[in-house]
Amino acid sequence: MATVVAIITSMVAANATQTITAPNAAFFSYNLAAGAYGAAITPATNRAVLVMGCCTTTPFQGVGHVSLLHSPSTLIAWTGVESHSGVPTTITSGANNTPGNHIVFIDAGHVVDVQVASVDTIRVHNGHPSLTLAANVTLVW
Numbered sequence: 001m002a003t004v005v006a007i008i009t010s011m012v013a014a015n016a017t018q019t020i021t022a023p024n025a026a027f028f029s030y031n032l033a034a035g036a037y038g039a040a041i042t043p044a045t046n047r048a049v050l051v052m053g054c055c056t057t058t059p060f061q062g063v064g065h066v067s068l069l070h071s072p073s074t075l076i077a078w079t080g081v082e083s084h085s086g087v088p089t090t091i092t093s094g095a096n097n098t099p100g101n102h103i104v105f106i107d108a109g110h111v112v113d114v115q116v117a118s119v120d121t122i123r124v125h126n127g128h129p130s131l132t133l134a135a136n137v138t139l140v141w
Helices: 002-015
Strands: 026-031 050-057 062-071 077-082 091-096 100-103 112-118 121-126 133-141
Touching: 002 026, 026 121, 050 100, 050 112, 062 091, 062 121, 091 112, 112 133, 121 133
Parallel strands: none
Antiparallel strands: 026 133, 050 062, 050 133, 062 077, 077 091, 100 112, 112 121
């Protein structure tokens, strides 16, 4: 019996391989005028990308994040959590390639969001009608 357990354990151990690699990351900082858009960001393709963003301007401080898939020349798909806004936090999810499509709010006022910029890019938008707001976005893959 001990021989059978040893053989099965060896088979499982032989098939269980793990590769650990250092993650890649990109950081983008913004100071966006009212109604302005940040530069387009191209996420890594065909892999999960963690997109985290925050607004650092008082009293709009907040943070939101999504796991995102960029399928080249096809669409951008995501699921994650919107920033708080004084009500219970909500889940955001979707798949789209239309510019301006909302992905995730990253501020407490729900005026600064990450959006689809094109079929292959995303961008940050300050939708506040009169204030310049500071924000940053980090991508990890």
